[in-house]
Structures are given as structure tokens and as C-alpha cells.
Amino acid sequence: MEIILAKQAGFCFGVKRATHLAFEAAERGGETYTLGPIIHSPQVVQRLEEMGVKALPNVDDIESGTIIIRSHGVAAHELDDAMTRNLEIVDATCPFVKKAQDHVAGLSKAGYDVVVVGDLDHPEVQGIVSYATGRVFVVSCEEEAQKLPRMSKIGVVAQTTQSFETLKEVVDVCLEKGSEIRIYNTICDATAVRQEEAKALAGKVDCMLVIGGFNSANTKRLAEVCAELLPRTHHIETASQVDPAWFDGVKKVGVTAGASTPKWLIDEVLERITEVERDKKR
Amino acid sequence: MEIILAKQAGFCFGVKRATHLAFEAAERGGETYTLGPIIHSPQVVQRLEEMGVKALPNVDDIESGTIIIRSHGVAAHELDDAMTRNLEIVDATCPFVKKAQDHVAGLSKAGYDVVVVGDLDHPEVQGIVSYATGRVFVVSCEEEAQKLPRMSKIGVVAQTTQSFETLKEVVDVCLEKGSEIRIYNTICDATAVRQEEAKALAGKVDCMLVIGGFNSANTKRLAEVCAELLPRTHHIETASQVDPAWFDGVKKVGVTAGASTPKWLIDEVLERITEVERDKKR
Ligand code: F3S
Ligand code: F3S
Incomplete structure (x- = not known):
């Protein structure tokens, strides 16, 4: 069985960059905060929390340390506030x-x-x-x-x-x-490009997996778009949800993921599919 | 019989201004030229010619005197040419x-x-x-x-x-x-406004006269627009074409004119209608 991973699966450029900057800051240690959740991914927010990075709704309670600005940016006055307080700023606003x-x-x-x-x-x-x-x-x-x-x-x-x-x-x-x-056409085409690629992929495989939160609007839409072309499309959140029966008679399986789905979740799913295949061959 | 003249009948702002500037220059005397016809009206061009103003296709043959730039403007290099030749320039380009x-x-x-x-x-x-x-x-x-x-x-x-x-x-x-x-929305709404007004007028009169050259695109369109609402619409070029029979049983007559129709042509038509009515009453 051939597994084809979409090139645009998961994080877009801006989310990737923001996540990278946040983990970098977390690794440097010291008091570190994000202003609101850094990206729309509970898994990423949780991992950062485990590394000591707290998500706060505003800068009012922060007296010192590093503040990370989330990918979709903050209001000008919030940035000004952070500067006034002499906080170190890591601006992860998507360019x-x-x-x-x-x-x-x-x-x-x-x-x-x-x-x-x-x-x-x-x-x-x-x-x-x-x-x-x-x-x-x-x-x-x-x-x-x-x-x-x-x-x-x-x-x-x-x-x-x-x-x-x-x-x-x-x-x-x-x-x-x-x-x-x-x-100024400031529309970012990451979402549209991901959908187009997923459609093309769904057109040439026998089974399609779409990974991402069940409450993520862009992942749901991605799964819908694929299901219209290929009824054998499955929307999953984690590798544990993969059902071996899905691959009966399947020669090619396509995999894509929503914008807020971290790479490690995708990797786990890819591994799981390989495992399922190995088990079947035995 | 009531005669209602459309407010926007005839010359638009730019054509009025260009004509005014041209006649002013003509009255000052001296060698005077226009670069191409000053406006799209043979009558106006002819009157200017009678006053000694020649319409030339380009500045090449002009050594001295005054050059009038037509309402729809000329190419930048033509204006430069005229300046280089030290001609007096009357710029009648519509603002x-x-x-x-x-x-x-x-x-x-x-x-x-x-x-x-x-x-x-x-x-x-x-x-x-x-x-x-x-x-x-x-x-x-x-x-x-x-x-x-x-x-x-x-x-x-x-x-x-x-x-x-x-x-x-x-x-x-x-x-x-x-x-x-x-x-930059540089569309001039003179034509649209004239048509809208003509339509409104056609809707409340019994007979409509539209004055302007039979070969004038905007006048023909104006007549068409009125005729759709009021079949008793007549497109004429001059007062002599007014037919007394048109006004049988008519209580209100509307009059409008294309963008290149000079006021004197409109006045002649208005006079002619009054005359026709007077004759009938006798
Ligand atoms: S966050 Fe992502 S969706 Fe576009 S605007 Fe930035 S690359
Ligand atoms: S010439 Fe007339 S139609 Fe408009 S652009 Fe000038 S007022």
C-alpha cells in the first residue's frame, strides 16, 4: 500500500514560524508568557505549558520576563503596553x-x-x-x-x-x-492551496485520512471537500483512531492535515498506517 | 401646451467650458488654431472656422499664434511640441x-x-x-x-x-x-445623469424631442432610451424638422439634447414649438 502525504499537510508558514519561535523562547527558559494562545492548537499550547510558558489574556499582570506575540497578532496598544513594561518581546505575528x-x-x-x-x-x-x-x-x-x-x-x-x-x-x-x-490584497492563500492539493490527492487515492481537531473549522472543511470526491475519507484527531478495516483492498492512501495540526500528530498517524499494514501481512 | 426642457440638455460642463475658451480666443483675434476639432460638434467647429480658427491635425505646421487644446485632451508630446514652439496655449482639456x-x-x-x-x-x-x-x-x-x-x-x-x-x-x-x-474612478457621470433625467422626463410628458446629430452616438442612445418609455419620441437635428402634427392632443412636450448640441440649436427648437402652437391657436 502506497502512502501519499500532502505537501501542504498541517502547519502553514505562519503557524510553523510562530510555534518555532515559541519553543525556542521556552527552551531559553526564564519567565515566558504568550498573549492569548500562540496558535489555534490545544496540543501545542499544552506542550508549551509543560515547558513553563503560560498563556495570559493581557499584559497587565506581567512585570518582567518574555512575552510571545501570537501568530494572528495583537492590538497596537497591547504591543505598546508590553514595550512600556520593558518586557522582552518575541513577535510571532505571521508576516x-x-x-x-x-x-x-x-x-x-x-x-x-x-x-x-x-x-x-x-x-x-x-x-x-x-x-x-x-x-x-x-x-x-x-x-x-x-x-x-x-x-x-x-x-x-x-x-x-x-x-x-x-x-x-x-x-x-x-x-x-x-x-x-x-x-492591498492581504489574503493568504495557504488554506485555499491546502484544499486544492487535498482535492487533487483525493482524486487519485482509494482512501483519504484528514488529521485535525474535530472542532477545527478548517480541518472539517478539508475533510468535507475530500469526502465529496472520495466517500472513503476519514477525519481523525489522533493515530489511535485509525481503523485497520479502512484499508481493505486499498492500493493508495492519501493523508493531509488542517492548519493547526502539529507535525508530530501527522507522523504518529503515518507510523500507525505502516504498522497496520505490517500486521496484515503477517 | 407646456414645454419642459431638461436641465441637462446639451453641452456638459467640459464641452461648455471648451467652447467658451475657444470663442474667447477667437474673439481676441490673431492666428488661432485648434488641435483636432475642439468638440464633437460640426456646427461649433464651423462657427469657429468662420471666425478664423482653423482645426489642424497636429502642431507641425504652426510657427506662431495661439493653439487651443480640445476638450478630450491631446498626447503629452503634442503639448510639449506646442510649448517648444513657443505657441500660446489655451488648454480646453476637460478638467x-x-x-x-x-x-x-x-x-x-x-x-x-x-x-x-x-x-x-x-x-x-x-x-x-x-x-x-x-x-x-x-x-x-x-x-x-x-x-x-x-x-x-x-x-x-x-x-x-x-x-x-x-x-x-x-x-x-x-x-x-x-x-x-x-x-481612480475617473468616469464622468454627465452622460448617465443626462439619460436618467431624460427618462424621468419621458415618463411624464406626452411627446418628447431629442436634439442632436443623427451620427452622434450619445444623442442616438438618448433618443432610444426615451423611445422605450415613450414611443412618441422624435430625434431631430434642427428646428426645421419639427412637424406640427406631432403635437396633436399633446398637453406636455419634453425636450432634451445630446452632449454636443449647442444651446442655440436647442433655443431654435423651443422657439419653433412655441410658433407651431401659436399657429394652431389662430
Ligand atoms: S498564519 Fe498561516 S494561514 Fe497564512 S496568514 Fe499566516 S501563513
Ligand atoms: S467633456 Fe463632458 S462628458 Fe464629462 S469628462 Fe468632461 S464633462
């Missing part, structure tokens, strides 16, 4: 998120009213928005964009996980709201 | 067209590849394009935009008479071609 923050700051400075295409409840968006020094609006869809006032110069950025369709729709509305529109 | 030219120059300077949404054959577009110092493309529709290469920073301007729909479609494609898009 793509940072770019969106910088563009908002630049647009504000250049006199643009800023429109952020995204979800107001998401911490990434709250962080991005905080970099505006002038007017800023958050819209998640065309209907919300319709309610924007008329403006003369409009700057547009997007939450990194927005769909391209929504960005397009909001831009179309903005064209009716102002005479100059400046758009 | 809205000028804006599009300036934005193209500014975008090029700021490192943007420029996309002009418009018709490559139109002199206005050729003028606008000439202000680019970097890469510049002209696209008239979505399909043409699809063929654009990938670019990093894209600046977009529109020919002043473009439809908003086309601008939107091209912008949507540009969003897929580059990561930063800066759009």
Missing part, C-alpha cells in the same frame, strides 16, 4: 498579518478611510483595525459594505483567511462609495 | 480628462503598472495613455483584462465616458492579477 497591519497604518497616515474585509469578532481583525489612526470600518460581506458612508479615499485590506469572492464583492461596493480606492 | 491624465502620470511615477479602461481608438484614451512613463495597458472589457500579465502594483483609471459596470469588471480581474490595486 502576512503584519503586512495587513502595516498597510492599515500606512493608509490611515496617507489620509484614507480604511475598510477591513473580515470578521469583527476575530482577534486578527481586532489587531489589524487597531493600527488605523483615522476612520476604520470592518465589513464581512457585501450587505455590510452597502451600509458604509460615502468617502473620498478608501483603503481596503482583508483578514488573511477571507475568501477572495468576498473581497471582490466589497471592492465593487467601495467603487460606488468613493472616487479613489486602494486595495 | 475631468486632465485628472485622468494626471493620475496616470502619478501612478507611473509611484511605480504602478497602469491599466486604462477604455477604447484604444479614442483620442481621449490615446491622450491619457501618453502620460504614463512606465508600463501601460488599455482594456475595453473583462475579456481583454483577462489577458493582462501578472503585475505587482496596478493602477487603474477609466476613460471618462466608460460604463461603471465595465470598470467594476476590469477591477475584479485586476484583483487577480496583482496584490496592490489603486483605482
Whole structure:
């Protein structure tokens, strides 16, 4: 049985980088904190905790030590607070998120009213928005964009996980709201690329495993997308859930994983599949 | 019979201004030329000719005197040529067209590849394009935009008479071609506003007259739009074409005119209608 692991399985560039920076800081030792969970992975957060890294909701209670900024960034004033307190800062904000923050700051400075295409409840968006020094609006869809006032110069950025369709729709509305529109397409295509690759893989294997939290939205979506093409798709969280019966008559098995699934979980699953095969041959 | 003249009948702001500047220059006397026809109106061009103003295709043959730049502008090098020759320049370029030219120059300077949404054959577009110092493309529709290469920073301007729909479609494609898009909506709404007003007028009168050249695209379109709502719509070029029979049983007559129709032609038609009515009452 051939096992094919998707190239884009698991951590995206930004999550990989943030995790790396966090473990590096943890290994250096000393008082170390993260501002909110470093990435959306309970396993990673737990491992860091075991190494003495605490996740705190804000900097208020921290007097000294190192503070790690999570992958989707924090509000400008939180970073300022950390600097004022003379904490050592490890900025694990994903460079793509940072770019969106910088563009908002630049647009504000250049006199643009800023429109952020995204979800107001998401911490990434709250962080991005905080970099505006002038007017800023958050819209998640065309209907919300319709309610924007008329403006003369409009700057547009997007939450990194927005769909391209929504960005397009909001831009179309903005064209009716102002005479100059400046758009930075800050959408990160990691999610879209992972899905496309998974679809291609599901099309050429007999069985597909998708690894990631049952409550992870992007993993669930990934499993759905594969199941549409290949009913023999199984969404699992850990290696122990692998059922040997799944591989009956299977020549090729595909494996992928959500954005918050650490490599060690993927490796455990790959090992488990090999084990199952060995057992069968005996 | 009530006669209602549309507020937006005839010359738009830019054509009015250009005509005014041209007649002013003509009255000052001396050698005076226009670079191409000053506006798209044979009557105006003829009147200027009678006052000694010649329309020339380029500046090559002009050694001295005054040169009037037409409403839809000229290419940057033609203006430079005129300056080099020490000619007196009366720049009747519509300020809205000028804006599009300036934005193209500014975008090029700021490192943007420029996309002009418009018709490559139109002199206005050729003028606008000439202000680019970097890469510049002209696209008239979505399909043409699809063929654009990938670019990093894209600046977009529109020919002043473009439809908003086309601008939107091209912008949507540009969003897929580059990561930063800066759009100046340089569409002038004079034509759209005139059509909307004409439609509203056609809806409340019994008979509608649309004045303008039979070969004028915008006048023909204006007549079509009215005829759809009111079959008793008549497209005429001059007062002599008014047929008294048109007003049988008519309580209200609406009058509008294309963008290149001079006020004196409209006045003659209004007088003619009044005359027809007077004759009938006798
Ligand atoms: S965290 Fe990941 S999903 Fe994109 S924006 Fe950064 S690479
Ligand atoms: S010439 Fe007229 S149609 Fe608009 S761009 Fe200038 S006012």
C-alpha cells in the first residue's frame, strides 16, 4: 500500500514560524508568557505549558520576563503596553498579518478611510483595525459594505483567511462609495492551496485520512471537500483512531492535515498506517 | 401646451467650458488654431472656422499664434511640441480628462503598472495613455483584462465616458492579477445623469424631442432610451424638422439634447414649438 502525504499537510508558514519561535523562547527558559494562545492548537499550547510558558489574556499582570506575540497578532496598544513594561518581546505575528497591519497604518497616515474585509469578532481583525489612526470600518460581506458612508479615499485590506469572492464583492461596493480606492490584497492563500492539493490527492487515492481537531473549522472543511470526491475519507484527531478495516483492498492512501495540526500528530498517524499494514501481512 | 426642457440638455460642463475658451480666443483675434476639432460638434467647429480658427491635425505646421487644446485632451508630446514652439496655449482639456491624465502620470511615477479602461481608438484614451512613463495597458472589457500579465502594483483609471459596470469588471480581474490595486474612478457621470433625467422626463410628458446629430452616438442612445418609455419620441437635428402634427392632443412636450448640441440649436427648437402652437391657436 502506497502512502501519499500532502505537501501542504498541517502547519502553514505562519503557524510553523510562530510555534518555532515559541519553543525556542521556552527552551531559553526564564519567565515566558504568550498573549492569548500562540496558535489555534490545544496540543501545542499544552506542550508549551509543560515547558513553563503560560498563556495570559493581557499584559497587565506581567512585570518582567518574555512575552510571545501570537501568530494572528495583537492590538497596537497591547504591543505598546508590553514595550512600556520593558518586557522582552518575541513577535510571532505571521508576516502576512503584519503586512495587513502595516498597510492599515500606512493608509490611515496617507489620509484614507480604511475598510477591513473580515470578521469583527476575530482577534486578527481586532489587531489589524487597531493600527488605523483615522476612520476604520470592518465589513464581512457585501450587505455590510452597502451600509458604509460615502468617502473620498478608501483603503481596503482583508483578514488573511477571507475568501477572495468576498473581497471582490466589497471592492465593487467601495467603487460606488468613493472616487479613489486602494486595495492591498492581504489574503493568504495557504488554506485555499491546502484544499486544492487535498482535492487533487483525493482524486487519485482509494482512501483519504484528514488529521485535525474535530472542532477545527478548517480541518472539517478539508475533510468535507475530500469526502465529496472520495466517500472513503476519514477525519481523525489522533493515530489511535485509525481503523485497520479502512484499508481493505486499498492500493493508495492519501493523508493531509488542517492548519493547526502539529507535525508530530501527522507522523504518529503515518507510523500507525505502516504498522497496520505490517500486521496484515503477517 | 407646456414645454419642459431638461436641465441637462446639451453641452456638459467640459464641452461648455471648451467652447467658451475657444470663442474667447477667437474673439481676441490673431492666428488661432485648434488641435483636432475642439468638440464633437460640426456646427461649433464651423462657427469657429468662420471666425478664423482653423482645426489642424497636429502642431507641425504652426510657427506662431495661439493653439487651443480640445476638450478630450491631446498626447503629452503634442503639448510639449506646442510649448517648444513657443505657441500660446489655451488648454480646453476637460478638467475631468486632465485628472485622468494626471493620475496616470502619478501612478507611473509611484511605480504602478497602469491599466486604462477604455477604447484604444479614442483620442481621449490615446491622450491619457501618453502620460504614463512606465508600463501601460488599455482594456475595453473583462475579456481583454483577462489577458493582462501578472503585475505587482496596478493602477487603474477609466476613460471618462466608460460604463461603471465595465470598470467594476476590469477591477475584479485586476484583483487577480496583482496584490496592490489603486483605482481612480475617473468616469464622468454627465452622460448617465443626462439619460436618467431624460427618462424621468419621458415618463411624464406626452411627446418628447431629442436634439442632436443623427451620427452622434450619445444623442442616438438618448433618443432610444426615451423611445422605450415613450414611443412618441422624435430625434431631430434642427428646428426645421419639427412637424406640427406631432403635437396633436399633446398637453406636455419634453425636450432634451445630446452632449454636443449647442444651446442655440436647442433655443431654435423651443422657439419653433412655441410658433407651431401659436399657429394652431389662430
Ligand atoms: S498564519 Fe498561516 S494561514 Fe497564512 S496568514 Fe499566516 S501563513
Ligand atoms: S467633456 Fe463632458 S462628458 Fe464629462 S469628462 Fe468632461 S464633462
